[in-house]
Amino acid sequence: MNKLFLIGFLFLFICGEKKNPTERITKFPFHPVGNFSNDSLDTLHIDLNRSSIKWKGTKMMGLGSHEGEISIQKGYLLVQDEILTGGEISVDMRSITVTDIPATDPIPIRNLTNHLKSTDFFDVDKYPISNLNFLSIEKLQNNNLLVHASLTIKGISNPVSFEIEKLGINHFQTSLQIDRFEWDIAYSGSWVDRTLVDREIDLRVELVGK
Numbered sequence: 001m002n003k004l005f006l007i008g009f010l011f012l013f014i015c016g017e018k019k020n021p022t023e024r025i026t027k028f029p030f031h032p033v034g035n036f037s038n039d040s041l042d043t044l045h046i047d048l049n050r051s052s053i054k055w056k057g058t059k060m061m062g063l064g065s066h067e068g069e070i071s072i073q074k075g076y077l078l079v080q081d082e083i084l085t086g087g088e089i090s091v092d093m094r095s096i097t098v099t100d101i102p103a104t105d106p107i108p109i110r111n112l113t114n115h116l117k118s119t120d121f122f123d124v125d126k127y128p129i130s131n132l133n134f135l136s137i138e139k140l141q142n143n144n145l146l147v148h149a150s151l152t153i154k155g156i157s158n159p160v161s162f163e164i165e166k167l168g169i170n171h172f173q174t175s176l177q178i179d180r181f182e183w184d185i186a187y188s189g190s191w192v193d194r195t196l197v198d199r200e201i202d203l204r205v206e207l208v209g210k
Helices: 002-027 106-117 191-196
Strands: 041-045 052-059 064-080 083-098 129-139 145-153 156-168 171-179 197-208
Touching: 083 106, 083 145, 129 156
Parallel strands: none
Antiparallel strands: 041 064, 052 064, 052 197, 064 083, 083 129, 129 145, 145 156, 156 171, 171 197
């Protein structure tokens, strides 16, 4: 019995060893960018005039929406052998603007902008800066990059992942969607007030290094 048990155990062990590589490839179809020597590492400062962050929020399950922009305060990208390998971005939340209301309606623009800056949403007086820190980057089969990062808003850090497309030399763009409740970007009124604005915030980011 002991011999039969040992043979059965070895059979299962060997079969398991043969199966694992296939499972890993199926579950993780992307490939790590890899390690590079420091000799080929370039640190590129973000070109603030050519880079941008655009936001969009919806309400009433997408029946209405507002859009605007937020300015990047500073940041850098790490590039090795023309491949993006890291970076960090600081965003000035006090710069948030609304762009979908006509300039001929200054009062609605001012009211919405002030509301976004208030404690109901981003509380910019207490939390003026948000940060995006790249943690790791992987190369996808379509030659885009999958970035794993930490996004800090209102002093709360949560992991995010998003796909980056390379548009040119030191020029990248991406889009991601966040759940505002995970960063306490929550209207402080009643349950109806809180749910009138949808949970999702869409961000479109264009980064140019100089």
